[in-house]
Amino acid sequence: MTFAEEPLLELEHLKTQFFTEDGVVKAVDDVSFKLHRGEVLGLVGESGCGKTITSLSILKLVPTPPGKIVGGKVMFNGEDLLELSEERMRQIRGNEISMIFQDPMTSLNPVFTVKNQILENIKLHQDVSEDEALEKGIELMQMVGIPEARRRINDYPHLFSGGMRQRVMIAMALSCNPQMLIADEPTTALDVTIQAQVLDLIKDLQEDLNMAVLYITHNLGVIAEIADNVAVMYAGNIVEYTDVNTIYDKPDHPYTRALLSSIPRMDKKISRLGVIRGTVPNLITPPSGCRFHPRCPYATEKCSTQVPPYVEIEPSHFSFCHYAATL
Amino acid sequence: MANLTKTPIISVKNLVKLFPIREGIIRQSVVGNVHAVDDITFDVFKGETFGLVGESGCGKTTTGRMLLHLLEPTSGSVIINDRDVTRMGKEFVRTNFVYSILMILTGLAFLFLTFLIPARFIPGINGTFLNSLVDEGSVIISGAYIFNDATSELELISFASLTRNWPNLSFIVALLFIWIFTFTITTFIGTGMFLASPLYHLLNKRPPDFPTTKTGVIIAVFGVLSEWVLMFLVIIIGGRPYFPDIPTLIITLLGSAILIIGGVVWQRIDKNEPLDKKMRAFRKYIQLIFQDPYSSLNPRMTVYDIISEGLDLYGLAYNQKEKEQKVLELMDLVGLAPFHIYRYPHEFSGGQRQRIGIARALSVNPQIIVADEPVSALDVSIRAQILNLLDDLQNTLGLTYIVVAHDLSVIRHVSDRVAVMYVGKMMEIADTDELFLRPLHPYTEALMSAVPIPDPKTRKERIILRGDVPTPINPQPGCRFKDRCNYAKDKCNQEPTLDEVFPGHQVACWFSKEIYSSRGEAS
CATH class of the missing domain: 3.40.50.300 (P-loop containing nucleotide triphosphate hydrolases)
Structure with missing residues (x-):
């Protein structure tokens, strides 16, 4: 998919670190990507x-201390979010950029009704009366597919099932027609049949509202279902970026390839799974050079000393590897 | 596979x-x-x-x-x-109940025989005679008296005289407490267990599963000795006791009631241990791998302790050297390095911890392993490692x-x-x-x-x-899935049975055949 217009969000060399007693955790290191309107990344x-941490950095929600954004830019609609005042950020959060979280059980406040929590966002960002806000809230709950919305809006979160709570979270996130939605593992805590419902919902709403969605997950199946473009992260770097078909057909980076070969498939029988040896490195003292080199089957001397370049193998297919397109 | x-x-x-x-x-x-x-x-x-x-x-x-x-x-x-293991726990509770009843009965019989009969019914040895013996003030004779007559009576009398000579309430309460304690443990549980276990085994013709004769003897000997000591103390301190009849009888009965309650309570507390023993023998065949490798390993135990615990419990290693050898073999089997042996769980990543859990399950040579979500807490790249490991282990x-x-x-x-x-x-x-x-x-x-x-x-x-x-x-009667099912009809209000539709393929749905044939037409 190609997007002619200017990107809605552009990350440029974002660096976020955590200053802990044990040392500096380089959690996000030189991350750049673009996100257009109507695109799911x-x-x-x-x-x-x-x-x-990348998504929290975009919203400047990294817990400080110990965390700190130490470099880079987050360009949103032409302004750098990192330079905005906290007051301006509050206007952006939940209004222009919304976020839904992994665990719908803990993201809702159990002592307030759902009405209270949905209306809070609407009243904060929009100049509406109580009645108008309520109507808007009910409308949102109907939009995300909660039956008997008018009655259920007065319920407390514990009266909703997991899938319904995630729907409530989505209704809250969409209450101010955001231009961009960050979805951080929104279906990980849900059962498969409910996950299918929620994925469908997010996809439909994204198309209807022409939102940009940054969809974070570890599930490669979900990515294949929902994303237009994919960025693969490893140890704080983006190691490969391309469109969703290419990543599954012609993955370039050794990590992406190994990851894809290591997942069991429901649609076909695999006699033996591929294995990535070793474990994820500690980000206080990440490996020198390419961070994947200790686990990479193709690693050479060069990989352990020099940081690899971002190679554009094909138009908008980037691989963070010394040997990109040659392996 | x-x-x-x-x-x-x-x-x-x-x-x-x-x-x-x-x-x-x-x-x-x-x-x-x-x-x-x-x-x-x-x-x-x-x-x-x-x-x-x-x-x-x-x-x-x-x-x-x-x-x-x-x-x-x-x-x-x-x-x-081929062994029905369903009622393992229940079976034990039942035999334990029979044993408890036997124990109470033998205990009561013992009480009756030792305390009541000699004093009251043997000619010549009656209350007056014994009282006169005690009146002589001889410690040795008093000892004989204790042996023959209701110990409780004498003790109570002595307590009564104590209250006159030594009106210190806390001291008396303490003595009373010791009396109840020693009396309960010894006369009732000790002798009851001592006599009931062989009797039980005789009746059931099966090896003992519960604390047996040995424990009973120890408790009985300890109790008799402590009672004697207490007795002498009370007599010496309390001076000459006297002998009232009806109240002591009532007190004796009350004492028996306390014994019965104590015995039952004691049995309740004791019943878990043999159950565990039986379960343990069974679990040698079937072991569990847990979902969460973080909470299923004791953070205070080293890898060696964790893996060797099963070897110790089942006596699978004869000495320290062999135990270490076996632990190292198991670690090698699951892909852990030998130098990991004295490390603690927090020093490992999730995948390695899951390996430790697998080694622990394998340590007792089980035939069956129940793996409850073995990889769902692990990262994608680690999942493959564990799944391959499980596959290899099954093959070997x-x-x-x-x-x-x-x-x-x-x-x-x-x-x-x-x-x-x-x-x-x-x-x-x-x-x-x-x-x-x-x-x-x-x-x-x-x-x-x-x-x-x-x-x-x-x-x-x-x-x-x-x-x-x-x-x-x-749940409502009928098929559990009917409210969400696209094929649901009236018949689904009856519960479907799990039928074999194709060889080895069982389905619990009234319409499985129709669904299959309709799909065949569509494709």
């Missing part, structure tokens, strides 16, 4: 690779 | 687990049951991997736990290696696996046969290839279509199920 990686 | 011989190693028949829901503050009454597992039947064959799949709350973990006897089934049976050790998982991709990869569960019911059982090629139950079909495939070209029309998984609390 899948950010995929294992736990601890920095995908959630 | 290969060489399946069709001998069932586990047979589960009509297994039911209900968790009662109680309500009420003072008197709790059962208002409903969570039908966690509701009448499921399946066989697991030797050497195969049996996958148990379903969404959260479908009862797959409860089933796994019942196989290991970590949960007591409500009804139905689990037969492992000939293990039988029961894998409980919610992830259909994992189930497809590891299993030879798959059972699909939904809200406590078995929906479909078939060979893996057969099931994924030809799912016959509407739920299996929907579940499979809901799984995202990591290939954008196979983006397909999904069957989106309406609504949520229904609650397993007091």
Whole structure:
């Protein structure tokens, strides 16, 4: 998919670090990508690779201290979010950029009704009366497919099932017609049949509202279903970026390839799974050069000393490897 | 995975687990049951991997736990290696009850024989005679008196005189306490156990499962000695006692009541230990791998301690050297380096911890391993390592696996046969290839279509199920899936049976054949 217009969001060399007692954790290191209106970008990686910290950095929600954004730019609609005041950021969060979280059980406040929580966002960002806000809230709940919305809006979160809570979260996130939605593992805590419902919902809403979605997950199946473009993260770097078909057909980076060969498939029988030897590195003292080199079957001397370049193998297919397109 | 011989190693028949829901503050009454597992039947064959799949709350973990006897089934049976292990716990409770009754009876008989008969009915030895002996003030004679007459009487009399001579309440209370304690333990439990265990074994002709004669003798000897010491003390301090009749009799009866209560309480406390012993022998055959490698390892134990614990419990290593040797072999088997042996769990990554858990399960040479979501807490790249390891171990050790998982991709990869569960019911059982090629139950079909495939070209029309998984609390009669099913008809209000539609392919749906033939026409 190609997008002619200017990107809605552009990350340029974003660096986020955590200053802990044990040392500096380089959680996000030199991350750049673009996100257009109407595009779903899948950010995929294992736990601890920095995908959630990337999304929190965009909204400047990194817990400070110990975390700090130490470099780079987050250009949103032409302005650098990192230079905005906290007051301006508050206007952006939940209004222009919304976020839904992994665990719908803990992201809703159990002592307030759903009405209270949905209306809070609407009243904060829009100049509407109580009644108008309520109507808008009910409309949103109907939009995300909650039956009997008018009655259920007065319920407390514990009266909703997991899938319904995630729907409530989505309704809250969409309450101010955001231009961009960050979805951080929104279906990981849900059962497969419910996951299918929620994925469908996000996809439909994204198309209807022409939103940009940054979809974070570790599930390569979900990415294949929902994303237009994919960025694969490993140990704080984006190692490969391309469109969704290319990543599954012609993955270039050794990590992407190994990851794809290591997942069991429901649609076909695999006699033996591919294995990535070793474990994810500690980001306080990441490996020198390419961070994947200790686990890479193709690694050479050069990989352990020099940081690889971002090679554009084909138009808009980037691989972060010394031997891109040659392996 | 290969060489399946069709001998069932586990047979589960009509297994039911209900968790009662109680309500009420003072008197709790059962208002409903969570039908966690509701009448499921399946066989697991030797050497195969049996996958148990379903969404959260479908009862797959409860089933796994019942196989290991970590949960007591409500009804139905689990037969492992041709041995019915379902009532293992219940059987023990029953024999224990018989034993308790025997113990109480023999204890009472002993009380009667030793305390009441000699003093009252043997000619010449009566209260007056004994009183006169005591009046002589001879300590030795008093000793004889204790031996022959109700010890309680003498003690109480002595207490009475103590209160006159020494009106210190706390001292008397303390003595009274010692009296009840020694009297309870010794006369009742000690002798009761001493006499009841051989009697019980004689009646049942079976080896002892409970604390036996040895413990009884120790308690009895200790008790008699301590009572004698107490007795002499009381007599010496208290001076000459006198002898009232009716009140002492009442007190003796009260004492007996205390004994009975004490005995029962003691039995209650004691009953868990032998149960564990029996379970332990059984669990040598069947072991569990847990979902969460972080909470299933004791953070205060080293890898060596964790793996060797099973070897110690079953006496599988004769000395320290052999134990270490075996631990190292196990570590090598699961892919841990020898220098990891004295490290603690926090020093390992999730995948390595799961390896430690696997080594621990393998340490007792089990035949069957129940793996409850073995990879769902692990990262994608680590999952492959553990799944490959499980596969290798099965090939080398000939293990039988029961894998409980919610992830259909994992189930497809590891299993030879798959059972699909939904809200406590078995929906479909078939060979893996057969099931994924030809799912016959509407739920299996929907579940499979809901799984995202990591290939954008196979983006397909999904069957989106309406609504949520229904609650397993007091479910409605009929098919559990009927409210979400696209094929549901009136007949679904009757409960479908799990029938064999094709060889080895069982489905619990009234319309499975029609669904199959209609699909055949469509394709």
